[in-house]
Amino acid sequence: MASDIRNLADEEVMQLVQGGNPRAFELLYDRHGGAAFSLAYRMVGNRVTAEDITQEAFLSIWRSRTRYDQARGSVRTWVLGIVHNRAIDALRRGMVHDRRRETLDGVEERHEARERTDVEAARREEARGVRDALDTLPEEQRRTIELAYFGGFSHSQIAEMLEMPIGTVKGRMRLGLEKMRKQLTGVVLPGELA
Amino acid sequence: MTGPDHARFADDAGAYLLGALADDERAAFELHMESCPDCRNQVEQLRPAADALPRSVEQMNPPDRLRASIMDVVRAEGDAAPRPRRERPRLRFSLRPALAGAMLVLGLLVGFGVAQLTGGEDERTITAKVDDARLPTASAELRVEGDGDDGAALTAEGLPDPGPGRVYQAWIARGDKISPAPTFVADRDGSGSVALPEDLSGADAVLVTRERRGGARVPGEMPVMRVDL
Numbered sequence: 353m354a355s356d357i358r359n360l361a362d363e364e365v366m367q368l369v370q371g372g373n374p375r376a377f378e379l380l381y382d383r384h385g386g387a388a389f390s391l392a393y394r395m396v397g398n399r400v401t402a403e404d405i406t407q408e409a410f411l412s413i414w415r416s417r418t419r420y421d422q423a424r425g426s427v428r429t430w431v432l433g434i435v436h437n438r439a440i441d442a443l444r445r446g447m448v449h450d451r452r453r454e455t456l457d458g459v460e461e462r463h464e465a466r467e468r469t470d471v472e473a474a475r476r477e478e479a480r481g482v483r484d485a486l487d488t489l490p491e492e493q494r495r496t497i498e499l500a501y502f503g504g505f506s507h508s509q510i511a512e513m514l515e516m517p518i519g520t521v522k523g524r525m526r527l528g529l530e531k532m533r534k535q536l537t538g539v540v541l542p543g544e545l546a
Numbered sequence: 547m548t549g550p551d552h553a554r555f556a557d558d559a560g561a562y563l564l565g566a567l568a569d570d571e572r573a574a575f576e577l578h579m580e581s582c583p584d585c586r587n588q589v590e591q592l593r594p595a596a597d598a599l600p601r602s603v604e605q606m607n608p609p610d611r612l613r614a615s616i617m618d619v620v621r622a623e624g625d626a627a628p629r630p631r632r633e634r635p636r637l638r639f640s641l642r643p644a645l646a647g648a649m650l651v652l653g654l655l656v657g658f659g660v661a662q663l664t665g666g667e668d669e670r671t672i673t674a675k676v677d678d679a680r681l682p683t684a685s686a687e688l689r690v691e692g693d694g695d696d697g698a699a700l701t702a703e704g705l706p707d708p709g710p711g712r713v714y715q716a717w718i719a720r721g722d723k724i725s726p727a728p729t730f731v732a733d734r735d736g737s738g739s740v741a742l743p744e745d746l747s748g749a750d751a752v753l754v755t756r757e758r759r760g761g762a763r764v765p766g767e768m769p770v771m772r773v774d775l
């Protein structure tokens with residue numbers, strides 16, 4: 353019954369999904385579809401492509417559902433990792449290059465999500481916390497990390513764009529992540545980053 | 547404790563986690579990590595920061611039609627073994643070819659080169675049709691012994707890097723049933739090969755897609771190559 357499965361933790365829902373249960377999969381989408389779409393939108397900068405990527409990612413999740421391994425991380429991290437890979441593919445296929453520069457320059461459309469549930473409110477709180485952690489980084493570290501993760505650029509492309517040696521780019525990535533890791537304590541929702 | 551040649555990789559952990567290493571560099575770093583506890587620890591230390599990045603973005607609500615569109619496909623597939631479908635009513639996004647991939651409408655592949663058949667009676671060499679749009683530099687051929695009941699070997703050249711964490715995977719098509727075959731990677735020069743030990747008699751085609759490392763049970767995209775048997 354709907355009321356029963358809604359009380360299950362992600363990992364338990366995922367077990368039902370792995371058994372081929374469409375209702376459990378729908379619940380998985382309801383829990384993570386918004387974060388997935390938001391990530392895709394952040395990377396490609398337009399809604400239509402972000403919808404395509406989210407759809408592609410969730411169908412791939414459904415079809416490869418037996419490959420989820422709890423030991424290797426939370427369901428949310430797994431889902432977002434798949435969305436990230438799909439978005440990178442789209443960026444590298446050049447589907448969205450017209451919009452990506454705009455996004456990377458910080459010109460972003462804002463769509464305030466409706467606050468519907470406590471979970472959504474907590475997610476938004478978490479997003480603010482992670483953004484705050486990113487904002488504590490020196491500008492050049494934050495930019496290097498964002499170009500790589502959200503822009504899909506390789507270290508050598510970034511080195512060329514920012515006119516600095518590859519070693520410096522790699523160093524900034526490592527130092528930036530290290531600093532972020534320290535800032536993140538207590539920010540991320542419990543149990544969600546394995 | 548560090549592994550051999552550690553200095554060469556000392557700053558790679560961040561770039562690795564962000565997906566910013568080139569394919570060959572990533573492979574080299576992964577190999578190095580096997581013998582370098584220092585680098586392994588560093589990656590595990592930094593991973594939570596990289597995993598948090600997707601959570602930093604402004605949260606938006608996807609349109610309701612997206613949920614409906616995804617669930618239409620999922621319900622249609624049910625919990626039966628996923629199998630290719632001939633049509634999908636609600637698909638109207640611009641990624642249509644990629645999305646239709648899992649449905650694998652055989653014969654709908656466009657923009658492919660011409661297939662040809664060469665070789666003697668005991669061994670056939672069949673040239674693969676390659677999707678020029680996605681693999682502009684690739685070519686491949688399948689060598690089949692006799693009727694194919696001893697399997698075949700696919701060799702390809704000019705293969706681009708399939709992307710971080712991704713590999714090529716072969717598939718065997720029989721009617722509208724697609725079964726998974728081994729995955730393979732391209733080396734530095736873009737050549738790759740895969741042995742298909744399965745009995746190919748009665749098979750219609752060998753297909754290739756790009757999947758996540760480890761391979762998939764059902765194709766995640768429209769084939770990038772196709773060899774008609």
Ligand SMILES: [Zn+2]
Pocket residue numbers: 548549551552553555556578582584585
């Ligand atoms: Zn090392």
